[in-house]
Amino acid sequence: MLDHARYLMDVASLYEQPPFPMEKAIRITNLWQEEFPNDCYGYFYQYILCFAKICNGEVSDYKASYGAALDCCKKKIQGRLDQYRAKFYIGKDGEKGSICTLVSHAKLALIAEKYSQKHKIRGRRDDDIDQTFWEEHCQKHLLVCHGRIQYHQRKFDRSRTFIIMEPGHVEINVTRNVVGTPYRDYQPDSKVSFIVALTLAGPKAKEVWFDESQNKVGMESKHFTRQKSKNSQKQEQ
Numbered sequence: 328m329l330d331h332a333r334y335l336m337d338v339a340s341l342y343e344q345p346p347f348p349m350e351k352a353i354r355i356t357n358l359w360q361e362e363f364p365n366d367c368y369g370y371f372y373q374y375i376l377c378f379a380k381i382c383n384g385e386v387s388d389y390k391a392s393y394g395a396a397l398d399c400c401k402k403k404i405q406g407r408l409d410q411y412r413a414k415f416y417i418g419k420d421g422e423k424g425s426i427c428t429l430v431s432h433a434k435l436a437l438i439a440e441k442y443s444q445k446h447k448i449r450g451r452r453d454d455d456i457d458q459t460f461w462e463e464h465c466q467k468h469l470l471v472c473h474g475r476i477q478y479h480q481r482k483f484d485r486s487r488t489f490i491i492m493e494p495g496h497v498e499i500n501v502t503r504n505v506v507g508t509p510y511r512d513y514q515p516d517s518k519v520s521f522i523v524a525l526t527l528a529g530p531k532a533k534e535v536w537f538d539e540s541q542n543k544v545g546m547e548s549k550h551f552t553r554q555k556s557k558n559s560q561k562q563e564q
Contacts, residue, residue: 349376353392360399367403367527370396375415375525379429381495382417382470382523390495397529404527413524413533417470429525430468438468461522461534471520474499476506476535478515490519490532499523501532513537 353376359369377393404410418430432455439460443449448459474492481487488506490499499521509515518538523530 349379352376356396365403367400367407370400370403371414371527374400374529375429378497378523378525378530379417381497382472384494386495390497393497400527401529407527410527411531413526413531415525416533417472417523417525418468419470435468439464465522465534469522472499472523473518473520475516476501476513476519478509490521490535492523497530499530499532500528501535505532506535 353373356369356373356376359366360373363369374393374396377389377396380389381393413432415432416430416435418428436455439456442460442464443457446459448457472492474490476488476490479487488501488503488509490501491497492499501521506513506519519532519535520538521532521535524533
């Protein structure tokens with residue numbers, strides 16, 4: 328049963344057209360959860376399918392289901408070593424520019440490898456994908472999302488950095504090595520564009536660009552923040 332369910336989810340997320348209907352895939356995840364309530368993947372697939380629907384503007388119909396599935400998924404993955412590893416990304420229709428599919432990490436890695444071979448690139452790899460692909464070519468295959476970056480300083484706990492995505496007012500995790508240090512590399516509440524990676528622990532921002540008008544003086548817009556952080560560190564030395 329589990330093997331059949333995972334196969335159906337793989338079919339539902341095919342990059343090629345036409346995709347398996349997401350509504351039907353979501354109904355399958357409901358049955359999956361009933362049969363195997365302790366398996367995190369039934370909740371994982373439901374949350375990423377609902378997330379894709381939210382990205383497509385269907386917020387009111389899917390946000391509650393998205394939140395419930397994500398909460399359950401987080402409870403089921405305690406201790407898993409792969410919980411922060413990207414499993415899927417949001418794909419887009421190249422002609423219409425709208426959401427059409429989920430793109431698996433394995434599929435994107437194949438696309439990236441072909442790109443690297445064509446352009447004879449072999450540099451630093453990030454999640455098995457050459458960094459040059461992320462910087463120069465990923466937007467052709469993946470949706471660029473938009474939102475505002477937030478930084479919450481906590482008195483008795485670790486501070487939090489995250490992005491509030493529109494549409495849906497959905498929280499997207501982001502790490503400091505991606506966006507740098509608040510008030511030095513960026514101002515909280517700045518407008519950002521980003522690529523979303525979907526992990527067992529929730530959606531996270533894979534690559535982030537800052538709006539030109541929001542940038543700190545001396546920073547060039549549309550450069551990856553990982554590069555910006557390195558440049559600002561050099562200037563301070």
